[in-house]
Amino acid sequence: MALPLRSRLALTAVKRRLPAMAAGDVAAGLPRGLHVAVVGSGSPLPDASRGNACVAVIAAGRIFLVDAGERSAETMTRMRLAPHRIAAVLLTHFHSDHIGGLGSVSLQRWVADAAHDPLRVLGPPGVERVVAGLNEAYALDCGYRTEHHGPAVAPPSGAGMIALPFTSPEGEESVVVLDEDGLRVTAFAVDHAPVEPALGYRFDFEGRSVVMSGDTVYSPSLVRAARGADLLLHDALSPGLLRLAQDAAAGAGMSSRRQIFADVPDYHATAPQAADATREAGVGALALTHIIPPLPMRALEPVFLGDAREHFAGPLWLARDGDLYSLLSGGAGVQRKRLISRLPGI
Ligand SMILES: [Zn+2]
Numbered sequence: 001m002a003l004p005l006r007s008r009l010a011l012t013a014v015k016r017r018l019p020a021m022a023a024g025d026v027a028a029g030l031p032r033g034l035h036v037a038v039v040g041s042g043s044p045l046p047d048a049s050r051g052n053a054c055v056a057v058i059a060a061g062r063i064f065l066v067d068a069g070e071r072s073a074e075t076m077t078r079m080r081l082a083p084h085r086i087a088a089v090l091l092t093h094f095h096s097d098h099i100g101g102l103g104s105v106s107l108q109r110w111v112a113d114a115a116h117d118p119l120r121v122l123g124p125p126g127v128e129r130v131v132a133g134l135n136e137a138y139a140l141d142c143g144y145r146t147e148h149h150g151p152a153v154a155p156p157s158g159a160g161m162i163a164l165p166f167t168s169p170e171g172e173e174s175v176v177v178l179d180e181d182g183l184r185v186t187a188f189a190v191d192h193a194p195v196e197p198a199l200g201y202r203f204d205f206e207g208r209s210v211v212m213s214g215d216t217v218y219s220p221s222l223v224r225a226a227r228g229a230d231l232l233l234h235d236a237l238s239p240g241l242l243r244l245a246q247d248a249a250a251g252a253g254m255s256s257r258r259q260i261f262a263d264v265p266d267y268h269a270t271a272p273q274a275a276d277a278t279r280e281a282g283v284g285a286l287a288l289t290h291i292i293p294p295l296p297m298r299a300l301e302p303v304f305l306g307d308a309r310e311h312f313a314g315p316l317w318l319a320r321d322g323d324l325y326s327l328l329s330g331g332a333g334v335q336r337k338r339l340i341s342r343l344p345g346i
């Protein structure tokens with residue numbers, strides 16, 4: 001069968017690009033330091049350009065995921081973040097947009113390099129239920145894959161996840177939840193009521209530090225835990241833009257949806273509030289993430305930010321899926337670049 005010219009050209013292009021796609025392993029070539037890859041910068045509201053919450057913190061070639069919402073595994077491959085490098089996942093809380101991609105992240109890590117141990121998932125109490133449920137949901141799948149590819153490629157001992165719960169910090173308390181190879185991860189409580197527990201994490205490595213807010217309103221415990229850090233990733237919501245969606249839902253007679261849009265602002269910070277937290281904590285730079293509502297046009301970003309830049313004078317970005325923020329060992333400041341391909345890896 002004669003293929004159309006366009007198809008033959010596409011086939012040639014794919015053949016040419018496959019070797020690079022297969023060899024993609026960005027973490028192997030990163031300079032010494034703490035690197036923060038934004039895998040998902042969106043929220044549960046459907047967003048064509050932003051996946052659900054997921055940030056990959058990379059230190060000494062190992063990847064630590066903070067949350068794993070839907071599309072995490074797919075965007076990781078587009079960023080050439082090799083799944084066999086995932087050392088652990090840390091969950092901030094158990095909202096669906098923070099756990100919905102755990103199953104496929106776990107599966108990709110398992111078969112990427114014949115992992116012999118299950119994926120570690122750290123979190124406050126409740127993580128056992130999430131992990132047990134997903135392990136059960138994926139149990140048949142894991143069995144099929146071992147049967148099909150053999151135990152050398154898909155070892156049963158490495159399938160699924162293991163929950164590692166820790167005692168949830170309360171009030172202004174911080175607890176060290178991981179201390180490995182020079183990387184220290186500290187958890188602190190944030191305010192995402194009625195969701196409890198809800199945590200943020202601070203990563204310290206070779207004198208550099210990044211803080212993840214998780215989902216929260218402006219939170220004094222976050223300001224305290226983030227003191228002096230180099231970079232803060234903070235969730236952000238625009239009440240004004242969300243109000244437009246709320247009004248549209250009301251106009252369309254969608255009363256449940258209108259109610260949801262009305263409920264959401266009381267448990268996320270606005271961009272100016274996130275900027276306040278950054279300034280008060282003396283943090284060097286701010287990247288806003290967990291963007292609510294979706295911004296279908298880049299031109300809406302100034303509307304989303306409001307007067308946030310008047311609240312914090314340092315570098316302030318609206319994070320996008322595919323961003324890489326680098327905090328080099330022995331260096332200062334934050335280097336930012338894009339790290340994403342239209343094509344997935346293999
Ligand atoms: Zn949440």
Ligand SMILES: [Zn+2]
Binds near residue numbers: 043044053215
């Ligand atoms: Zn969320």
